[in-house]
Amino acid sequence: MDITLAIFILVYLAMAVGHLPGFRLDRTGAAVVGAMILIASGRISPADAWAAVDYRTVGLLFGLMVVSAAFMVSGFYDRVAQKVGDIDVGPKTLLAILIAVSGVMAALLNKDVVAVAMTPIFCSICLQRRLNPLPFLLGFCFAANFASAATIIGSPQNMIVAETLHLSFMGFMAAAAPPALLSLPVVWGVIVLCYRGRWALTEVPQAPKAGPVPADTPAIAFNAGETIKTAIVALAVVAAFIFTDRPHMLIALAGASVLLISRRLSSGKLLHHVDGDLLLLLFGLFVVNAALTATGLPEQVLALLRGIGLDLHDPISMLGVMAILSNIVGNNPAVMLVAPFIGGAHRPEALGAAIALGTALSSSAVIFGSLVGIIVSEECRKRGIALSFGEFARAGLPTSLICLAMGALWILQLH
Template sequence: MDLTLAIFVLVYLAMGVGHLPGFRLDRTGAATVGAMVLIALGQISPAAAWAAVDYRVIGLLFGLMTISAAFVVAGFYDWVAVKVGNLNVGPKGLLAILIAVSGAMAALLNKDVVAVAMAPIFCSICVERRLNPLPFLLGFCFAANFASAATILGSPQNMIVAETLHLSFGGFMAAAAPVAVLGLPVIWIVIVLCYRGRWELAGDAQPSTASVATAPVALNRGETVKTCLVASAVVAAFIFSDLPHMLIALMGASVLLVSRRFASSNLLHHVNGDLLLLLFGLFVVNAALTATGLPEQVLAGLRGIGLNLHDPPSMLIIMAVLSNIVGNNPAVMLVAPFIGGSHAPEALGAAIALGTGFSSSAVIFGSLVGIIVAEECRKRGIALSFAEFARAGLPTSIICLLMAAVWIHHLG
């Protein structure tokens, strides 16, 4: 047990810091190495390790990421980003439109893929218009995190929760979407208040764009229409059929991979294989720790202080804190084995989704979207400090978490 616990702690230290301190081993590498070491040292058998991997989650996530990647290859994300960025509206109006578009796309597609595809374009357009990129990139980031909590499609953690609690698409959306959508105007209000008088680039300030600017991918209308039809069919099947979510997503991905215009390798290049491998590793690491019995002792201690993983309000608090320590997906992976059999699965699923989604904007590393935005700023010499991020993100997260707590209490 001591060896398993030590490996578990090192893996989740890497989840929180972003890498294993002292080594160039990132989150995915740490999860993979941790799983391999546990198997090699006999802390978990190969059969038990394979059994620990939830193929439903992996298959669902791969299928939906492939569908989202098809929009990237077709140039749809770039086309939307350019259209929005070039609208002839004032800064506050542009921010409102950007928040609405970011939220809608994150809820219906994978938020991380949306961020990777669209953040660089938005950043370049803001600089070209002599606008301060920070309020717009923060609005984009917060909206993607918040609105992604509205549907199963929005983020990997939502998919894990939905498969673990056996939630339907409609049931999950009815429980989580109302508050997720209400969070969007809160984002606009807070950012407008924080950036009064700071909408334009100051004086001769000119962030660097030459070394990082890339031409937007040209829109392929045929492939975009095809992808829209497949994505619509997948969502309709989620809502109106009883087929497993994984099979629906994989069928949609299969249709898109067979194309006369684009090579399948080009499409698969945009699927986040690192995330899939990270989940594989965490499934094994978590299963090894569970076998020691230690998690049950921790859960008993939590119940002793009034925190119960089957209680939606408690789970909202737990996930809001835990996701900012180890990250959204690892946090959900930690609690997933212990949330089955809930008497209110929709409320519990909403608490987990809203807790991870709303708390993601409190700190830069609270979500992958925040890290992506910060990296785009770094490349261009735009100063986005922890304090600057938290100045708008922390009050936004707190207000929306309070709204979520009232809503979850109502659902429970």
């Protein structure tokens, strides 16, 4: 148990910090190495390690990643970002449009892929229009994080929750979508308040001397045929989620198969945009968590928590736990950490909504609270745009607190 607990702590330390201190081992590397050490040392057998991996979640995530990647390589994300940026409206209206577009796309596609594809374009557009990029990038970031909680397919953690609790697409959406979508006007209001009088770009930011300036990165050429094909497949996948009882994984994999068979786009180009690191991260965490569960320690901890009135099957308690935990170890690791202990809940839809909303609505409190925040921060760094921890939290913390309060009120009425 001592080795298992030590490996578990080190792995989740890497989840929190971003790497294993003292080593060049990132989150994915730490999870994979931790799992391999536990298997090699006999703390968990190879058979139990394989059994610990939830193939349903991995298959669902992979399939939907392929669908989202197809939108990327077809130039759809670039075209949408450019169209939004070209609209001739005032900054407040442009911010509202950007928040709405970001929210809808994050709810229907993978929020992280949307952020990777569209953040550089929005950044360039703001600089070209002599607009302060910070309110627009923060609005894009917050909206993507919050609205992603609305559907199963909005984020990887939603998929993990839905598969663990056996939630239907519409059941999850009915429980989680209202507060997720109502958060978007809050994002707009808080950012408008924080950036009043600061919409114009006062000075052109200077990119760091080390490294190339990414402003000249060419946009992906828009391919109407591939975009239409991908849209049809995506709509068919969502319709199958809603109107059939087929396992989500099989539906997503079927859609991915159709997209990978193409006469115009190579399968390698699509698969290049699938986040293999995230899939490996999940594999590693499944094994590490299973090894710790086998020691009996988690049950002892849960008993202690129940003794102080904290029950992981209680949606309100879970909302608070996830809001804190996801800002320590990250969204996906936080959900992975509690997933083994949420089965058999009396109100699975309310509990699933609490987990999704807790991770999503808290993820804009700090700059490293989500991968989207990290992507936006890194893009600003490359271009010399000053997005500090304090600047991010100035708008993000009140937005997250207000939206978490809304989420708590919504969860209470679901009881």
